[in-house]
Amino acid sequence: MKKSIISIAILGAMSNVAFAQSNVTIYGIVDAGIVSERGGKAGSVTKVTSGVGSASRLGFKGTEDLGGGLNAVFVLESGIKADTGESDVAGSIANRQSYVGLKSATAGSLTLGRQYTPYYNTLSQVADPFAAGLAGSAKNLFPVAGNNTRTSNAVVYATPSLNGFSGEASYALGEQSGDNSASRQMGLSVGYANGPLTARAAYNSRNNDTTVPAVNTGMGHNTLLAVNYDFKVAKAFFAYGRDKGQFGSPKQIDSNEILVGATAPVGAAGTLMASFIRKNDKLVSNQDADQWAVGYSHALSKRTSTYVAYAKIKNKNGATYTVGNNSEVGTGDKAFNVGVKHSF
Known part of the structure; x- marks a missing residue:
């Protein structure tokens, strides 16, 4: 009995080391x-849904100190539907992010796996x-659907911040x-x-061709310039x-987009948000669209907040853009949201 206790203690000590x-x-x-939601082909839609402000998720992330300022890092993150308890992608385990790599404070990070694109970030x-x-x-008017948000089989290098x-x-x-x-x-x-x-500038290029089945659809190129400035008020x-x-x-x-917007603090816990986006279709069909949006978020604690938002899209010349949210594309040209978010 005494030997067993000693053995367990040694194993525990080795595990801690x-x-x-x-x-x-x-x-x-x-x-x-x-x-x-209003203004869609299916008429008015009212529902309880998940991931309106931020996609609901469950994740595991870790680091290991390898010495000399070098760390091993990993992330496994799965999307969930808070309204039903299901995975947001059937049959997937870590559909949102799944990568492993090395990170150094002086040399940056190199990671491999399923990751966000620089454009979406x-x-x-x-x-x-x-x-x-x-x-x-x-996302309602900027082209970030599918692979423009995150890509599988990706190798990503991020530099450290230098001045x-x-x-x-x-x-x-x-x-x-x-x-x-x-x-x-x-x-x-x-x-x-x-x-x-x-301020940040981003570029994204994708070859849309496939070999099974064989489809040639050419290249897609996206360029984005973004700036924000905090005036305190x-x-x-x-x-x-x-x-x-x-x-x-x-x-x-062939198109371009312009966004102007603002956030403003309301008291110690509130944030007011507003934006206008213009989508300019440069083809002969000229299917432009404008979006107006306003929202408010109120922090109940460091981890829990409530929100309310409204947006309307004006489609032109047969354009079919819809008002969605973080996790859904939406069904109509108008949408109202109210909900709660908890982070852990």
Whole structure:
């Protein structure tokens, strides 16, 4: 009995030594709201849904100190539907993010797996006062659907911040049999952040060809310039996007976008958000669209907040853009949201 106790103690001590420099965190967001949509082909839709402000998720992330300022890092993150308890992608385990790599404070990070594109990071982190969520999400008119948000089989390098400057480069292998260029995607961003000013430029290029089945749809190119400036009494946002080639849903060929917006603190816990986005279709059909949006978020604590938002899209010349939110594309040209979000 005494030998068994000693053995267990030794194993416990060895375990503590082996994992002393490792850190694993369980994290997530549970976001659910009531969404009321109008102006769609199916008529009015009112529902309880998940991920209105931020997509509901469950994730695991970790670091291990390898010595010399070098760390191993990983993230496994799965999307969930808070309204039903289901996975937001059937049959998937870590559909949102799944990567592993190395990170150094002086040399930057190199990661491999399923990751966000530099283009989407620029839109959600710098350009959009709604942070790509709620009815006012810039995703309603900017081309970030599908692979423009995140890519699988990606190698991503991010530089450390040097006097406020930083950069990110992404290369996603298409892995199409017989054609290494098919479905290949590349991204790049360069940014500057200092005090109240944040500015970033991003570029995204995707070869939309596939080999099984064999389909040639050419290249899609997206460029984005985003700037925000914090005046303390309000934070101003501006973004300009330029798009060429086959991309997005609805399918687009040649267009640009302009966003102007602002956020303003309301008391100690509230934030007011507003934005205007103009989509300029440069083809003969001229299917333009404008979006107006306003929203309010109120922090009940450091982890829990409530929100309300409204947005309206004016489609022109047969355009079919819809008012969605962070997790859904929406069904109509008007939408109202109210809900609650908890982070852990």
